[in-house]
Amino acid sequence: MFKDIPSTSVSDALQGKNHMSYEIKPIGDFHLSGPAFTVEIDEGENISVLEAMYKAKPGDVLVVDGKGWTENAVAGDFILNLGKTLGLAGIVIDGVIRDIKGSLALDYPIFCKGTTTCASKKTQKGLIGVPIVCGGVTVNPGDYIVGDSDGVVVVPHSEASSIREQALEKISVDEKRENSVGQDVDAARKYIEDFLIKVEKNIVL
Numbered sequence: 001m002f003k004d005i006p007s008t009s010v011s012d013a014l015q016g017k018n019h020m021s022y023e024i025k026p027i028g029d030f031h032l033s034g035p036a037f038t039v040e041i042d043e044g045e046n047i048s049v050l051e052a053m054y055k056a057k058p059g060d061v062l063v064v065d066g067k068g069w070t071e072n073a074v075a076g077d078f079i080l081n082l083g084k085t086l087g088l089a090g091i092v093i094d095g096v097i098r099d100i101k102g103s104l105a106l107d108y109p110i111f112c113k114g115t116t117t118c119a120s121k122k123t124q125k126g127l128i129g130v131p132i133v134c135g136g137v138t139v140n141p142g143d144y145i146v147g148d149s150d151g152v153v154v155v156p157h158s159e160a161s162s163i164r165e166q167a168l169e170k171i172s173v174d175e176k177r178e179n180s181v182g183q184d185v186d187a188a189r190k191y192i193e194d195f196l197i198k199v200e201k202n203i204v205l
Helices: 007-013 045-056 077-085 101-105 156-182 185-200
Strands: 032-040 061-075 089-099 110-112 131-132 135-140 143-149 151-156
Touching: 007 143, 007 151, 007 156, 032 045, 032 089, 032 131, 045 077, 045 143, 061 077, 061 131, 061 143, 077 089, 089 131, 089 143, 135 151, 151 156, 156 185
Parallel strands: 032 061, 061 089, 089 110
Antiparallel strands: 032 143, 131 135, 143 151
16 A cells, blocks of 8 residues: 555655654665554564464564564564565564674565664563554554655554555655756745745744
8 A cells, every 4th residue: 555655755644643763774775565463572582473474464564562672683584584485575673683684685674773693582472463562653453564764654554545645645746846946946945935934924833
């Protein structure tokens, strides 16, 4: 539903809501979209990450509430490649990974807080297919995840069609503005002047 739609346009349609922490960024240059398959784990665990990969459907985005833990990796390149092999659209982790060189070589959408050298723990199972919090945002199973170099946003499933249409309209408006103003000095000055007048009249605030 959100294929190739920038996260910024989706964010605008959501009126700036539901964006994950700026710390969760892609490992590489990717656009990610798809329905969320959620998993909540204890800090540094990954038993339930593997179970979630097994149960998720191709095209799902695995979204992991790793509690923001940065001491242990939630996954390394081998486990991340399992997700790719099983057809998951990508993985979003509120935590860190390891084996960065191998993970980059996968050419696969992985979004996380960074990397560490320390392996995951395997002593405690988590919860699968439940509402979670990832990057400060509530994610329900089936919500749409949209991510790229600017970050990750979460679109509630019930609002997906409306948000998609608003995002596409925003793209159209932005393209028309760029075409009419972007390369014309006089038009650019006029645009700024009109904007400042609106600010003074409290029209755009």
